Amino acid sequence: MYDISMRKRALALVSQGRSLNSVSKETGISRAAIRSWQDRLEPLPRMTPPAPEPPADEIAYAYLLGLYLGDGCISAHPRSTGYYLRIACADAWPGLLQECREAIQKVVPGIGVYTLQRQGCAAVTSYSRQWPHLFPQHGPGKKHERAISLVPWQREIVNTHPWEFIRGLIHSDGCRITNWTTRLVAGTRKRYEYPRYFFTNVSGDIRQLYTDTLDKLGVQWTYCTRNGDPFNISVARKASVALMDAHVGPKY
Incomplete structure (x- = not known):
């Protein structure tokens, strides 16, 4: 037929x-x-993987690296030598989903990107044989159960574009919230509100990458331990929040 x-x-x-x-x-x-x-179909002969290529856009890559370390994964295609990159994006922030799509297309121009809708979130997905080269942190098991470190060329990109890396991490595993407390002013208790950034990740290595980059940018941070677990990192000092607002801002 x-x-x-x-x-x-x-x-x-x-x-x-x-x-x-x-x-x-x-x-x-x-x-x-x-x-x-x-x-x-007869099993296809295994082709030699292409030589590693650098990301076409280093700014977009620094952002995408942050997204990948937070909410990304890579899996092999069962019938070819290629791999899927998937980044989970919550439906509450459509702007984040669009930025993720654009970053992927800038890092590997001409690549196809599609979205798999799940309950409450979407997996921004793309297929390429280059993903394990571009994200050598890929490996079996969960990220927090294995060592995570940047290779030299990744460190160079993050050092050159640190704020894009921070944006990616915040957009994946962080948030900007408004905290409040009360103070006595002239004998009257008044409500006082202040903005605060949180970053939460179970991997100690990924948290270290985040805080090391904040240190280089002059952003003050503290651990916010909950139930004995130091998974939360807070930025609450006024000057540091102002820096984060200028370069990161809330999700949208």
Whole structure:
């Protein structure tokens, strides 16, 4: 019913990480037919991975690195030598989701980016053989269960664009909130509000990357221990909050 060229085109789209449903809609070929071709497909010879390439846009990469360390993961495609990068973005902040998409496309120009909707969040997803080279922190298991450190070329990018790295970390695992307390003023107790930034991550290594970068930027911070766990890092000093507001700001 379908000629060889149609079969090759459909299978090529699937190999790029596209879903059967999207390929079926684009080509007009039924999902059952595409699935049957996959089942009969001979195993592909393993191709030599391409040589590592630097990120095309270092500013976008510094931001994307922060997002990846907070809410990102990389997984291998079961039928090819490529990998999926997935960044989880909450539905409450559509601007963050759009920035994530744009950062991916700037880091690897021409790459496809699509969104998988989940309950309360969306996974911004992209397929490339370059992801393990661009994020060498990738590995088996959860990030907080393995050592996380930057390789020299990543450190150079973060040192050059530290605020973009901080923005990525805050946009993934941080927030800007308004705290309040009360004070006696001329015998009257009045409510006093002040802004504060929080960053929360279970990985001690990732928290260290965050605080080391804050130190270089002159931002004062403190640990905010809860239930004995030092997972929360607070920035509350007025001058430091002003710096964070100028370069990071609240999620949107």
